[in-house]
Amino acid sequence: MSNQGIAPGKVRITHAQAYKDALISNEISKSPEVAYRAAVNGWNLAVRSLRGWPRTKLPLEQRQKIIKLTESDFPTEFLVDLDRLIFCLTNPDPLAEDGRAKALRPATLQQYRRQIIRFASELVHAGVPVKKIDSVAVLLTPEMAERGLRQMLTRTENKVTKMISEVAALLRNLARITGQCDATQKQLTKIAARVAAQPQRGMTAKNRTRLRVLQNDKAMLRLLGLPERLYKNPPAGKANAYTKALAREDAVAIAILLACPIRIKNLAGIHLEQHIQRPGDGRAYLVLIEDDLKSERPIEFELPKDVLRMIDRHLASRCPHMCPAGTPWLFPRRDGTSPMVPSQLSARIKQRVFKATGLAVNSHLFRHIAVMNWLDAYPGAYEVARRLLGHSDVSHTINLYSGLEVKSATRTFADLMEAKKGRRK
Numbered sequence: 001m002s003n004q005g006i007a008p009g010k011v012r013i014t015h016a017q018a019y020k021d022a023l024i025s026n027e028i029s030k031s032p033e034v035a036y037r038a039a040v041n042g043w044n045l046a047v048r049s050l051r052g053w054p055r056t057k058l059p060l061e062q063r064q065k066i067i068k069l070t071e072s073d074f075p076t077e078f079l080v081d082l083d084r085l086i087f088c089l090t091n092p093d094p095l096a097e098d099g100r101a102k103a104l105r106p107a108t109l110q111q112y113r114r115q116i117i118r119f120a121s122e123l124v125h126a127g128v129p130v131k132k133i134d135s136v137a138v139l140l141t142p143e144m145a146e147r148g149l150r151q152m153l154t155r156t157e158n159k160v161t162k163m164i165s166e167v168a169a170l171l172r173n174l175a176r177i178t179g180q181c182d183a184t185q186k187q188l189t190k191i192a193a194r195v196a197a198q199p200q201r202g203m204t205a206k207n208r209t210r211l212r213v214l215q216n217d218k219a220m221l222r223l224l225g226l227p228e229r230l231y232k233n234p235p236a237g238k239a240n241a242y243t244k245a246l247a248r249e250d251a252v253a254i255a256i257l258l259a260c261p262i263r264i265k266n267l268a269g270i271h272l273e274q275h276i277q278r279p280g281d282g283r284a285y286l287v288l289i290e291d292d293l294k295s296e297r298p299i300e301f302e303l304p305k306d307v308l309r310m311i312d313r314h315l316a317s318r319c320p321h322m323c324p325a326g327t328p329w330l331f332p333r334r335d336g337t338s339p340m341v342p343s344q345l346s347a348r349i350k351q352r353v354f355k356a357t358g359l360a361v362n363s364h365l366f367r368h369i370a371v372m373n374w375l376d377a378y379p380g381a382y383e384v385a386r387r388l389l390g391h392s393d394v395s396h397t398i399n400l401y402s403g404l405e406v407k408s409a410t411r412t413f414a415d416l417m418e419a420k421k422g423r424r425k
Contacts (some may be wrong), residue, residue, distance in 0.1 A: 008053045016040055016058050067155075068114075069121040069130075077134040078120070085136055085178070086113060114169060119148050119167050126151040140175045142187040148197060165197035174340040196361075202402060203368065210360050211372050211404070222357045227255035230356060231310055248314045250352045253331065253345060255310055257363065260286050260301040261370035261389060264349075264363040266293070268342040270330040272315075276303075284308050288390075299390045371397075372404050379409040 001011055001019075019039065023032035040060045046053045071079060089104045089112070104112075119139060124130050126147050138144060145168070152164050172192040175185045203211075214220050234247035256267060266288055270276065275292075278284045287300040303311070311330070319325045327336035331345055346363040353361045361369075371385045378384070386397040 003255045009056075011043070011054065011056060011058075013058050016043070024168045050057045064089055067121060067125065068118045069124060071117060073124075073130060074117075074120060075134045078136070078138075081135045081137075082113065082116060085174070086262075088178070107206060115163075115167050115170055119152075119171070122148045122151040136174065137178065137180070140171055140178065140180055140184065140188065140343075142184060142191065145171050147189055147192055147297075149191065160197055162197050164195050165192075168192040168195045201399065203400060203404075207365060207368055210365060211368055213359065214361075214372070215376075219359060220373075223353070223359055224258060225362065226353065226356055227251040227258065227310065228306070230254070230352070235355075242321045245314075245318050247352075248310075249318070249331065250348055251324060252307075252310055252314050253349055256286070256303075257366035258369075259304050259307050261367040262286075262288065262299075262301075263367070264342045264346045267363070268331050268345045269339045271339075272328050272330055276330070293390055297390055297392060299387075337425065368401075371401050375401065379412065393399070 001008070001015060004015075006015060016036070016039070019030065019383075020036040023035055029035040037060060040058050044057050044060070047055060047057050072337050082098055086109055089109055094105055116136065116139065120133050121132060123139070128144070128147070139148070149164060149168055152167070153160075156164070167189075169192050172185070172188040172298060175188045180188075203206075214223065225316065228251075231248050233250040234244040253267060256262075256270075269292070270286070276284055277287050284303045285300050286303055287298075289298050293299065319327075323329075323332045323334060323336040329336070329339045331340045332338070333340055350360075350362045353359055367389055370388060374381065374385055374388065382394055382398050382401070385401065386394045389397065391397045
């Protein structure tokens with residue numbers, strides 16, 4: 001822009017687009033799109049950060065193609081019918097024919113609503129006028145179901161994904177719940193069977209690779225010792241009261257995950273009075289009830305004394321840097337009104353572990369680590385692993401973790417053979 005004699009105050013989006021064209025035509029960069037977006041983002045950062053910089057913000061189109069329409073794009077009749085359906089699933093009638101005896105969990109209902117809106121949006125992209133989608137039943141006709149699913153398959157090069165399989169299964173289930181005719185139910189059942197995803201066999205290759213690194217004793221010790229090191233010695237540099245409290249909060253989160261392999265949603269939602277119970281003898285338990293857990297099976301862990309001391313020291317020193325006094329959540333939002341968003345806490349944990357240890361460990365991997373260590377010590381002891389994770393069925397635990405105990409099992413077998421050789425001598 002300077003070479004063109006254009007002052008910063010006169011820069012507009014047309015100049016930015018001309019810069020992009022120059023990058024492409026002159027082959028200035030191997031990745032002109034990346035260079036262009038970096039330049040525009042840098043400009044907009046200057047708008048926000050630099051005093052005296054022109055206030056003109058340059059628009060940058062999203063790279064992600066928007067598929068799902070907003071709810072307001074659909075007819076009111078459809079939204080009213082959808083609300084009625086969600087209400088019925090929230091307040092089931094156990095005496096009704098094919099009725100559910102128990103209400104679905106709020107998270108499940110939210111997922112259903114998202115998937116229904118997403119599928120309705122796919123139909124619109126497939127050419128169905130949005131005004132024709134005036135009820136949930138419209139989505140449940142075999143013709144519409146196939147049309148919407150084929151539209152979804154065009155985005156995946158005709159490869160069945162977990163989302164496509166879940167949407168097809170949801171349409172099948174909704175046809176039964178809403179009392180569609182037998183012919184419709186049978187046809188949707190056939191469609192769902194055609195796009196049924198194969199059940200996952202064992203752990204993903206990425207998680208196995210990450211766990212393989214942690215089978216090294218030195219790497220595992222780096223992770224196990226991280227909470228205490230992080231709590232006592234927060235990262236140096238621009239450390240102030242807030243950043244130190246933030247490090248202690250992360251240390252507490254990691255310490256709990258190492259001792260209690262719970263899901264990140266349950267970790268983020270720990271309530272100091274509801275979930276941490278102290279019987280009065282110096283011990284403390286992390287107690288999760290049916291409503292807290294995906295499997296709807298209660299589970300509790302006795303908190304190790306070092307973890308409990310860390311929690312108590314953090315609670316005594318976190319105010320006012322992390323939250324107001326009297327906040328009942330262990331991991332609160334900064335205004336103390338509610339618990340932290342699970343995804344935010346998860347991202348912090350992953351980043352903190354990587355910076356401190358170089359290990360790629362996300363919040364869910366702590367559950368895998370717990371089972372890996374257990375099966376390494378006790379090969380084949382899947383029932384205890386099931387209880388540790390709160391799974392409903394031991395077959396699910398075996399399917400997910402079969403093979404993790406191979407190292408320990410082969411070592412035990414080698415010791416057995418060596419012992420037999422010794423007896424032969």
